[in-house]
Amino acid sequence: MHSNSFVTREGSRLMHGGKPFRFAGPNIYWLGLDENVGGVDWPTEYRVVNALDTALEMGANVVRSHTLGASHGHPKAIMPEPGVFNEEALRRIDFAIHEAGKRGLKLIIPFVCNWDYYHGGRLTFARWEGSDNAEDFYRLPGCINLFKLHIAAIINRVNTLTGITYKNDPTILAWELGNELNDAPAAWVEEIADYIKGLDGNHLVAHGKQFGLDRDKLAIGSLDILDVHYYPANAEETVADAREVDQAGKVYIQGEYGWPDADLDSFLAAAEGEPTVAGTLFWSLFPHGDNGGYVQHFDGFSVQYPGTAFNGELTSRIGKLREHLFRMRGLDVPGHSIPREPEILSAEGAVRFKGVVGGASYTLERSFEGEGGPWTTVYDRRPADYAESWIDPTRIHTKPAYYRVRAHNVDGAAGGYSAVYRSDPFNP
Structure with missing residues (x-):
């Protein structure tokens, strides 16, 4: 059932239901729009549910998903054309949010992507304004205004399955300005974070980048969370960055990390033992397919739990990820559930x-x-x-x-x- 309380912030700590809240889970980037099964399309309900149930079996309490908010320029995107919103795409997102809420999972949802992938990104906005320079996403008034229009449409969306406006839905832990906005100007980050807070007083606001802390954003009052992505995951960098964010009075999360080539034992132990690390989210989870087997994605970081027999080392690492998800939350690692009928x-x-x-x-x-x-x-x-x-x-x-x-x-x-x-x- 839906959790009926929001995750909040007290200084550099997350709180939920009056208690400190730490989390761990996967990225499931394709929940709103998929690229992995015969072209770009909305994922089937089976795949969405299978992925969320797999996340639960692994011990997750939070999922981060790009395409629940970052989806532009494709006929099946949230915003296929400037200022045009795709109701069917939004209904698919309604479903994913509803299913996450039923399972007690919280969501982190970015509004745009740094990269020019199938679901669009900041370059999509620049092209709509006649530019081939992705940096113009931050500079051109037309881009900024259109991005704000997109944000408002999502925040004010009423879920057709629950009747709950997204800004009033405690299933959502945080809105993230975008995925890996590595070079975002501080003034732009402050403007957009202020805008989100002006629309939605319930949810936290996150911003992040790759490979290191975005230090010039630490003093922005409307930012709650700083998100850092490491490939591979690194224990020393994680602890150092988390403590620096803590000193600034913000929440630190590791919103993505590469696990196959990391010193995984050291990283997981460091994240679990360092109280200034509020959460970790591995990249990335893929479910079973509609026609049998697993959905495939060949970036080298795919998690297909509990794993295949192709690589015993990777299967062992996936087992360690599951243990980490429970331990990060302060829970004992339980036995494995009995599978349902195929x-x-x-x-x-x-x-x-x-x-x-x-x-x-x-x-x-x-x-x-x-x-x-x-x-x-x-x-x-x-x-x-x-x-x-x-x-x-x-x-x-x-x-x-x-x-x-x-x-x-x-x-x-x-x-x-x-x-x-x-x-x-x-x-x-």
């Missing part, structure tokens, strides 16, 4: 099924006698690899076959079986 999609040729949250391996069984069995094991606790074909090598193609599948968690505990799927005779 859904078989087809069994003509290969068997295809939707993966389930926490499924580390799957057992596939077949019967030629009907839904009641007897059952023969085709694959016993096979690792959840997206690239392996689940072909039944003993299939008799001239008679019907019946299949069922169940998932096992990291500890080997099995969930329930899927509904039985009948596959009719066919010519291979």
